[in-house]
Amino acid sequence: xxxxxxxxNKLIEELKKIPTIGRKSAQRICFYLLKKDPKVALDLAAAxxxxxxxxxxxxxxxxxxxxxxxxxxxxxxxDTTKICVVEEPFNIISIERTGLYKGLYHVLHGxxxxxxxxxxxxxxxxxxxxxxxxxxxxxxxxxxxxxTEGNATAHYLTEILKKYKIRITRIAxxxxxxxxxxxxxxxxxxxxxxxxxxxx
Amino acid sequence: MIIQTLELKGFRNLTSLDxxxxxxxxxxxxxxxxxxxxxxxxxxxxxxGKSFLxxxxxxxxxxxxxxxxxxxxxxxxxxxxxxxxxxxxxxxYLFLNKKNSxxxxxxxxxxxxxxxxxxxxxxxxxxxxxxKVINRFIxxxxxxxxxxxxSYNKLLKQKNYLLKTTKNVLExxxxxxxxxxxxxxxxxxxxxxxxxxxxxxxxxxxxxxxILYKPSFDTNKGISxxxxxxQLEKTKNLEIKNQKSMIGPHLxxxxxxxxxxxxxxxxxxxxxxxxxxxxxxFIELFKKTKNQYPVFLIDDFDTTFDNQNIDFLLENCPDIQxxxxxxxxxxxxxxxxxxxxxxxxxxRVKNG
Numbered sequence: 001x002x003x004x005x006x007x008x009n010k011l012i013e014e015l016k017k018i019p020t021i022g023r024k025s026a027q028r029i030c031f032y033l034l035k036k037d038p039k040v041a042l043d044l045a046a047a048x049x050x051x052x053x054x055x056x057x058x059x060x061x062x063x064x065x066x067x068x069x070x071x072x073x074x075x076x077x078x079d080t081t082k083i084c085v086v087e088e089p090f091n092i093i094s095i096e097r098t099g100l101y102k103g104l105y106h107v108l109h110g111x112x113x114x115x116x117x118x119x120x121x122x123x124x125x126x127x128x129x130x131x132x133x134x135x136x137x138x139x140x141x142x143x144x145x146x147x148t149e150g151n152a153t154a155h156y157l158t159e160i161l162k163k164y165k166i167r168i169t170r171i172a173x174x175x176x177x178x179x180x181x182x183x184x185x186x187x188x189x190x191x192x193x194x195x196x197x198x199x200x
Numbered sequence: 201m202i203i204q205t206l207e208l209k210g211f212r213n214l215t216s217l218d219x220x221x222x223x224x225x226x227x228x229x230x231x232x233x234x235x236x237x238x239x240x241x242x243x244x245x246x247x248x249g250k251s252f253l254x255x256x257x258x259x260x261x262x263x264x265x266x267x268x269x270x271x272x273x274x275x276x277x278x279x280x281x282x283x284x285x286x287x288x289x290x291x292x293y294l295f296l297n298k299k300n301s302x303x304x305x306x307x308x309x310x311x312x313x314x315x316x317x318x319x320x321x322x323x324x325x326x327x328x329x330x331x332k333v334i335n336r337f338i339x340x341x342x343x344x345x346x347x348x349x350x351s352y353n354k355l356l357k358q359k360n361y362l363l364k365t366t367k368n369v370l371e372x373x374x375x376x377x378x379x380x381x382x383x384x385x386x387x388x389x390x391x392x393x394x395x396x397x398x399x400x401x402x403x404x405x406x407x408x409x410x411i412l413y414k415p416s417f418d419t420n421k422g423i424s425x426x427x428x429x430x431q432l433e434k435t436k437n438l439e440i441k442n443q444k445s446m447i448g449p450h451l452x453x454x455x456x457x458x459x460x461x462x463x464x465x466x467x468x469x470x471x472x473x474x475x476x477x478x479x480x481x482f483i484e485l486f487k488k489t490k491n492q493y494p495v496f497l498i499d500d501f502d503t504t505f506d507n508q509n510i511d512f513l514l515e516n517c518p519d520i521q522x523x524x525x526x527x528x529x530x531x532x533x534x535x536x537x538x539x540x541x542x543x544x545x546x547x548r549v550k551n552g
Binding site: 112113115118120149152153155159160186 | 304343344347351354355357358359361365366368370371373374375378379381439
C-alpha cells in the first residue's frame with residue numbers, strides 16, 4: 001500500500017536511480033531533506049544544478065572538469081610522455097591521491113561490454129589515438145579494473161596501440177598494502193603470485 | 201567434515217525441519233513426497249550455492265511462505281561452524297558464522313559429494329552433466345577453479361553476444377585474448393586433476409577403470425595463452441559465420457572407460473558400480489588433498505545400490521559421514537530418521 005504523497009514518491013523514485021541507492025536509502029535521504037531546514041534541500045538542489053551546468057568533459061583527456069582543457073592537461077608540471085588510461089573520472093582522484101604519478105590521464109568512460117551495448121565506439125578510444133600523434137608519448141599505462149570486461153578492454157587497447165610502437169604497461173594486481181596475508185582471498189593471492197617481482 | 205545439525209524453513213514441501221545427524225551413516229527414510237531429496241538438496245545448496253536440479257531459487261520456496269532459510273552446523277576437525285543460506289524477495293545470501301560469505305569461503309568448511317540414482321545415467325550419457333560432475337570435483341580440491349570457471353563463463357557470454365550483434369573483428373580479438381588466458385588455466389587444472397584422479401583410481405581399483413579428458417583445444421603443442429589464442433584465431437571466421445563460440449573449455453569432453461570400453465556400452469548396474477568407484481576414488485583424493493573426508497550424499501539409496509554395492513561402499517568409505525535417503529528402512533545405518541508427509545511427525549528411530 002502506498003502511504004506517501006505523489007511528490008514524495010517522485011523524489012524517492014528519482015533518488016533510487018542513483019547507483020548504490022536502494023529504496024530504503026532513498027526513503028532515508030528523502031525524509032532527511034524534508035525534515036531539515038528547507039535551505040538544506042534548496043542548497044543541495046542548487047549545487048546539483050550548478051555542477052551539472054558548469055561541468056564539461058575535457059576535450060583532451062575526457063575527465064570531468066570546470067574548464068577546458070582540465071587542470072591536469074593544462075599544467076606545465078605534468079610529465080607529458082606518460083598517459084594513464086582509466087575507466088572513470090573518479091579513478092583519477094584515487095591515483096592523484098597517491099601523489100606519485102605525475103603524468104597525464106585518459107578517461108574511457110566505461111569498459112567493453114557487448115551485453116550492455118558498449119563497444120569501442122562508445123568508449124573514448126579514438127580520442128586517445130589522436131593524442132598519440134600530438135605528444136611525444138613514450139608510455140601508456142593501462143589502469144582498467146581486473147574484471148573480465150576490464151581485461152578485455154586492456155587487450156583491445158594493447159591491440160590497437162601496437163602500431164604506435166610505444167611502451168604499454170598494466171598496473172600491477174595483487175595484495176593491498178598493510179593487509180594480513182591470512183585475510184586475503186585466494187584469488188588475490190594467486191594474482192599476486194603471478195605478478196611477483198624479483199628482488200635479488 | 202561432519203554435518204551435526206540441519207535446520208530448514210520454507211524449503212520445498214518442508215515448512216519447518218530440525219534434525220541432528222550422526223557422524224557416520226545416516227538414513228532418512230519415508231514415503232515418496234515426504235521431502236527426503238529436498239533435505240539433500242538443501243545440504244547441496246549450502247555446499248555449492250545452487251541446487252543439483254536445474255531450478256530457480258524462487259521455485260524452491262514453500263507455497264505457503266515467501267522465503268526459505270537453511271542452517272547447518274558443521275564440525276571440521278574440532279572447529280564448529282555455522283553455515284546459512286537464505287532466499288528472500290531481494291535475493292540469495294550465504295553466511296558463515298553469521299557473517300556475509302560466498303561459496304568459496306563456505307567450501308573451506310563444508311564440501312558434499314552427491315550421488316543419485318536418477319542422475320547416474322545422465323552423468324554418463326550427457327557431456328554437459330559429466331562436465332558439471334568433474335567441475336564440482338575439481339572445485340573441491342582446487343580453491344581457484346571456481347573463479348576460473350565463473351570468469352570464463354562471463355567472458356563467453358560477452359563473446360557470444362558480440363558474435364550475434366556485431367562483426368567487429370578487433371573487438372572479438374580482445375575477448376579471444378581474455379578467453380585464451382582463462383582457458384589455459386582451466387585446461388591445465390582439469391588435466392592435472394584427471395591425472396591425479398586416474399592415479400587414485402588405479403591405486404584403489406587397478407588399471408581397468410580410466411577417465412579420458414578430451415579438451416576442445418588441441419593440446420598437442422602444449423597448454424598456453426598463445427597456443428590457445430592461435431587456435432581461436434583459426435576458428436574466428438567460422439565463429440563469426442555461426443554466431444557462436446565453437447571452441448573452448450565449455451565444450452571439453454570427459455569419457456569414462458572400463459577395460460577400454462566406454463561406460464555407455466555397459467549395463468545400467470555396471471555403469472552404477474563403475475561410477476561409484478570413480479566417486480570413491482575422488483573421495484580418497486579429496487581426503488589426501490584436504491586431510492579430511494567430504495560428506496557423501498546418496499539419493500534413493502535402495503534404488504542406487506544393491507546389497508553388494510552397499511557393502512562395497514561401506515567398506516571403501518569407513519570413516520566418511522553418509523547422508524542417504526530411501527523409501528525403505530535399512531538397519532545397517534547408524535542413524536535412522538523417519539520423515540513422514542508434512543514432516544510434522546519426524547521420528548528419530550535409532551541413536552537419534
